[in-house]
Amino acid sequence: MLTAVMILLVVFSNAAGDVFLTKGMKQVGDVSAIGMVELAATMRRILCNGNFLLGVLCLAVSFFSFLAVLSWANLSFVVPATAIVYVVTVLGAKFFLGEKVDRLRWGGTLLICFGVALVCLPHDMSLSLPMLVRPARLFFGALTIASVCYYLVCILAAERFFSQKPGQEAASGSCGPISVLVPLCGADFRAYQNYASLCSQNYPKFEILFGVADPEDSSLPVVQRLQADFPEVPIQLVIGGDQIGPNPKVNVLHNTLSRASYDTLLMLDSDIRVGPDFIATISAELSNGGGGLVTCLYRAGEAPGLPSKLEAAGISSEFAPGVLVAQMGGTISFAFGASIAVTRKALEAIGGFPAIAPYLADDYMLGNLVRKAGFPVRLSRCVVETVLSRLTARGFFSHQLRWARGIRACSPWGHTGSIITNGTALSFLYFAFSGFSRFGLLVFAAVVAMRLCMAWMVGVRHLGDKILARNLLLVPLRDFLSLFIWASALFGRQVEWRGKLFRLEKDGRFTPQ
Numbered sequence: 077m078l079t080a081v082m083i084l085l086v087v088f089s090n091a092a093g094d095v096f097l098t099k100g101m102k103q104v105g106d107v108s109a110i111g112m113v114e115l116a117a118t119m120r121r122i123l124c125n126g127n128f129l130l131g132v133l134c135l136a137v138s139f140f141s142f143l144a145v146l147s148w149a150n151l152s153f154v155v156p157a158t159a160i161v162y163v164v165t166v167l168g169a170k171f172f173l174g175e176k177v178d179r180l181r182w183g184g185t186l187l188i189c190f191g192v193a194l195v196c197l198p199h200d201m202s203l204s205l206p207m208l209v210r211p212a213r214l215f216f217g218a219l220t221i222a223s224v225c226y227y228l229v230c231i232l233a234a235e236r237f238f239s240q241k242p243g244q245e246a247a248s249g250s251c252g253p254i255s256v257l258v259p260l261c262g263a264d265f266r267a268y269q270n271y272a273s274l275c276s277q278n279y280p281k282f283e284i285l286f287g288v289a290d291p292e293d294s295s296l297p298v299v300q301r302l303q304a305d306f307p308e309v310p311i312q313l314v315i316g317g318d319q320i321g322p323n324p325k326v327n328v329l330h331n332t333l334s335r336a337s338y339d340t341l342l343m344l345d346s347d348i349r350v351g352p353d354f355i356a357t358i359s360a361e362l363s364n365g366g367g368g369l370v371t372c373l374y375r376a377g378e379a380p381g382l383p384s385k386l387e388a389a390g391i392s393s394e395f396a397p398g399v400l401v402a403q404m405g406g407t408i409s410f411a412f413g414a415s416i417a418v419t420r421k422a423l424e425a426i427g428g429f430p431a432i433a434p435y436l437a438d439d440y441m442l443g444n445l446v447r448k449a450g451f452p453v454r455l456s457r458c459v460v461e462t463v464l465s466r467l468t469a470r471g472f473f474s475h476q477l478r479w480a481r482g483i484r485a486c487s488p489w490g491h492t493g494s495i496i497t498n499g500t501a502l503s504f505l506y507f508a509f510s511g512f513s514r515f516g517l518l519v520f521a522a523v524v525a526m527r528l529c530m531a532w533m534v535g536v537r538h539l540g541d542k543i544l545a546r547n548l549l550l551v552p553l554r555d556f557l558s559l560f561i562w563a564s565a566l567f568g569r570q571v572e573w574r575g576k577l578f579r580l581e582k583d584g585r586f587t588p589q
Contacts, residue, residue, distance in 0.1 A: 082145040083158055090138035091164035095172055096131030102173075103127065162188050172488050174582025213509040220506050220523060223499030227530040230397035233404040234534045238457065252363070253281040254355060254417075255336035257343045259328035260288045260295040261574065265465035266378060267298045270349045275306040279355040282342075283310040287332030289317050289324065295346070321433025322588055324574065325413075330429035339420040345413050349377050349461045357458045362417045368451035369422060369443060371408075372415035373399060375541040377461030383472035384464045386557065388543045389550045390476075391462070392535030394497055394558060400534065403455050411443030411453065415460050418442070422451040436571065436578065436586040437482040444486075459539050473561070474572045480565035486584040495562055499523045500555035524552055 104121050122128055145154055163185050169175040256274060264270060274284055286299045296313065303311045316331030329343060340362065342355065362370045373396050376388030402408050416439060423429075426445040435441045447453045467475070484491035496502070503523035510516035531551045535544040544551075569580040570589065577589040 082141055083154065085141045086138050086145065086158050087161045087164055089134045089141065090158075090161045091168050093131045093134030093138060094165050095168040096127045096134060098131075098169075098173060100125040100128030100131055159188060159191070209509050209511075213506060216502055216506040216509055217519075219496060220499060220503045220519065222496045223502055224523060224526055226401070226496050227397075227499060227526050229401055229404070230530050231533045233400040234397070234538045237400050237403060237455070238538045251280055251356070251359065252340055253283075253338040254279070254340045254342050254359060255338040256282060256284045256355070257329055257332050257336065257341060258284065258286050258346055259325050259332070259343075260286055260293060260299075260346050261290075261324065261328075262293060263295040263298050264347045264463065265380075266349075266463045267295060267346070268301065270347060270463055271298065271302050272305070273349045273351070273354075274344070275302060275309045275311070276352055277350075277355045278352050279359070282355055283312065283337060285312045285314055285332045285335055287314045287316070287328040289315075289328055289331075291315050320430045322578065322586060323433050323435065323438050326429050326433040326438050330433070333429065341418050341420060341423065343413075343416045343418070344460075345415075345462070347463050347465075348374070348414050349463055350415075351458075354458060354460065358415070358417045358456050361454060361456050361458075362419070365452050365454045367419045367422060369411060369416060369418040369446045369453045370456050371411035371417075371439075371443060371453070372456045372458050372460050373539065374412065374414040374460045374462050375535070375539045376543045377463045379464045379543050380466045383467040383469050385543065385547050386550055386554050387467060387472055387475070388464060388541070389531075389535075389547060389554045390558065392539050392541040392544045393531035393551050394554065396539055397530065397534045398494065398497060399455065407447075408453055408455055409444050409447040410440045411446075413439035414462055415456075415458075416442065417456075418446065419451075422446050422449065425449045425451065434585045435486075436478070436573070436580060437486050437584055440482070440486050441584065476557075476561045477564055478571040478573060480561050481569065481571055481580055482584065484565050485569075485580045485582060491562070491565065495559070498555040498559040498562065500527050500552040501559040504556075527551060527555065 100122070103125060104118070142154075142158065166177060166181060166185050170177045258271070258274070271284075271286075286295070288295060299311070299313050303313075312335055314332045314335050316328075318331050319327045320330050321327065333341070340359065342358065344350075358370055358372065362368070375392050375396075376384075379385045379388040399408070399412075423446075426432075426442075426449050431445055432438045432441045443453050480491070483494070500523060503520045507513075507516035507520040528548060528551060531544065531548060535541045536548075571578050571580055571586065578586040579589050580586045
């Protein structure tokens with residue numbers, strides 16, 4: 077057992093060292109053509125690069141671990157066994173450095189895996205099914221334990237975050253004027269009700285700007301009806317087809333911004349419905365937090381059909397808990413398109429909307445860049461509603477895959493770690509690899525109960541998700557689907573958005589195909 081642990085330490089520290097060294101040298105730049113004059117300056121840049129130093133440290137750990145295992149194991153076993161480092165390095169190069177790995181290289185990687193498996197067979201043991209199943213059982217058992225711990229942390233994070241009730245800050249907050257920007261692309265499900273909720277705010281001074289790219293957009297009659305029904309609210313319809321990047325939503329926001337009158341901007345997706353005190357609450361939080369950016373969690377308001385209900389279940393029982401855990405760890409550095417309040421000063425500091433127009437996950441990047449620019453990014457205690465339209469099974473899968481691949485491109489470590497959110501599926505795999513034993517069944521049942529408890533505590537109790545309350549038993553099914561989508565996101569860079577195909581790049585940028 078100790079030999080196996082030490083070999084894994086050699087392998088993963090060696091692969092991590094190679095990845096960090098490569099990332100560091102990419103940051104330093106090409107050194108193939110430097111002269112003697114630039115040599116000292118280049119060496120100083122290399123030695124001061126954090127990724128380079130981390131890579132050296134990892135390789136040192138690998139080297140001394142290799143020496144340690146050689147002190148008791150046979151060289152003819154250790155060297156071939158540690159050759160699996162080539163496999164781990166290829167995976168690191170693809171998922172963390174964004175390198176392209178063709179089928180031939182994948183084939184060679186699989187051959188290395190097979191060869192290492194043969195070399196690692198003990199002399200007195202032949203290849204057998206139980207021998208192959210045992211490592212898988214241990215692997216899924218470890219992930220299952222991690223999932224249970226994660227669910228407990230989610231409950232704690234929600235209890236801590238919502239211990240202060242929404243609206244406590246509103247009385248002392250600023251009531252400055254706000255420009256509300258809503259990008260439209262076709263009339264959404266329950267469009268009038270969604271937009272009308274914005275027009276019925278208990279707030280002294282605000283304007284609403286609806287932006288569209290197409291002068292024949294089907295949402296235009298809805299906006300015109302709003303203008304007639306709410307004459308006391310300044311409502312503008314901004315039509316513009318100018319493009320600053322491949323992201324159509326950001327293009328519309330950019331065109332709409334030119335007509336905004338105020339320095340506090342509130343952006344909402346067109347399928348969002350809010351309460352009458354929404355603007356007052358989020359304005360107070362933005363003001364009391366020193367400006368910057370404030371973003372909101374959301375729950376499903378309506379979800380007709382099974383695929384829509386599965387998507388709704390994922391919002392409150394999978395997405396929101398992860399955000400709350402990140403919030404408990406300190407401050408967040410991302411935002412959600414459902415609702416984002418940002419000061420014009422912070423937006424201009426990052427270069428405006430052109431800075432996020434090349435990205436698929438524009439909301440994530442907006443929060444990320446605002447945070448990097450030195451402005452606070454906060455999570456509001458106000459929860460808004462997204463009104464889901466009736467989805468097909470294909471539409472559900474396409475949307476979830478686009479979301480998962482976007483996360484993987486922007487935050488590969490975050491996507492990797494999110495596997496533990498699917499505890500139901502992981503515990504079932506442990507149950508299966510334990511030979512469908514009684515103990516495995518007990519573990520599976522306990523994890524399902526824990527999963528449902530977390531979903532209820534976070535989604536129903538704190539987010540107030542009535543749809544989740546009525547469809548709680550869909551959460552375990554959603555876990556199985558989420559694990560499949562998580563795995564699918566590891567391979568391929570093509571995403572579909574509004575009927576068009578795009579290719580994702582390694583840093584989250586995307587281009588039309």
